[in-house]
Amino acid sequence: MHNQRPILCIIPPHMLREISERGTDLQQEKARATMAVSSQIRIQRTSAALTVHMGAAGTPDKHRNIYDAKQGSQLPGTLVRKEGDPPSADLAVNEAYDGSGATYDLFKEIYGRNSIDGNGMSLDSTVHYQKGYDNAFWNGQQMVYGDGDEDLPPSQRLFNRFTAALDVIAHELTHGVTQFEANLAYSFQSGALNESMSDVFGSLVKQRLRSQTAAEADWIIGEGLFTANVNGVGIRSMKAPGTAYNDPILGKDPQPAHMRDYVNTIEDSGGVHINSGIPNHAFYIASIELGGFAWEKAGMIWYKTLADKFNQNSSFQDAANLTVETARELFGSGSIEEKAVIKGWQEVGIIVGAPAGDGCLTAMMRAIGLAK
């Protein structure tokens, strides 16, 4: 499972952009050669990724810390609520506390994982990051949330605070889990897979809290982030990628639901938040096929694959092959679970069992116009 495929996806896309825009033919040739050489480099899992991930060694450790950046950019900021403290008067603080708690619970109670690192790591979040910050991120150690367009007049606001959506909180925390496991490189296909893992478990945390089956769930990511000024139901749709919003200012949801519509771009670290629509939709199809609660079977298959099989450079094809392999290991060859996962990938244009190829290299070359 630790194969020898390229380390390429860690080259920052803006560097590729410079090569493609400013490079001479000779430089472009050189870039091509460098990429080819890089493809020989063996991948080493980071020591962090080797951490025991089933939490067998310790007791459950839910240690949440919520900090306030007070509209600045210093992290983590001032500690305002820690584990066991009563609710704060600040809504964003409580949302971050409850949301990271619900995410911890899914990973612990369903997948047996003790926190982000599998070893009881504290769940740290900072709210009120900067002014007018329409975003949330995982900085490698903690979650960070902005307040949206709080600094604009109400009629001009497009975004609410980013703690308003539970699946966004679970999405950010899952980036931490991924970092300690496969550590999927954050660009092109491995980056889109990284994004998709965060959407998958983000949505599952929400579905579990609402006790919704796969058929009942809305599969929207980021519901509640848009104000009423936006024509949209959320940021992404796993059920129907590309349909979450269509707005005069924000434009149209750019997500594809099928490989034929894969977007080759350098922006957004190689389209990580765009092409994630493809694996997202595969997960949705598999979940619908299986019926019942999606976190039980489909979620278990995806979790085990993330924890035990992916590496830094896994591509969509790897994801298809490896999730099916996991389904077979968990439920048996020829099982309905195996068939559901095969169908999920098939419907997004990925035939399980095809060679994995060099998804990263190809995507990168296409994005900068060096390959068709």
Place this chain on the structure above:
Amino acid sequence: MTKIDFVQSGGFMGRTIILSLDLDDMPPHQAQTFNLLLDQADFFRLEVDPAKPPVPDSFTYTITVTTDERSHTIHVSDTTAPEQLRPLLLALSARARIR
């Protein structure tokens, strides 16, 4: 002539926002503010490690400033931006958000 080209990419939504400012076409007090922010950032001497990949969902920013004499481009993200650059970054993203 001073031109500022600003591109914000990535973030949870993955949306790219582009802003081009020509300080000569702006009201003088606004142009002066941007000139001050450029000075404060020591923009033309600012070097940022370009090899650091962005952390998940952070915004990445590309800023190019072009004058009659020179042009300089930097790539930063929410976590790599030097302190001295942040006021300029905030002013640019605030302007890009005005609808």
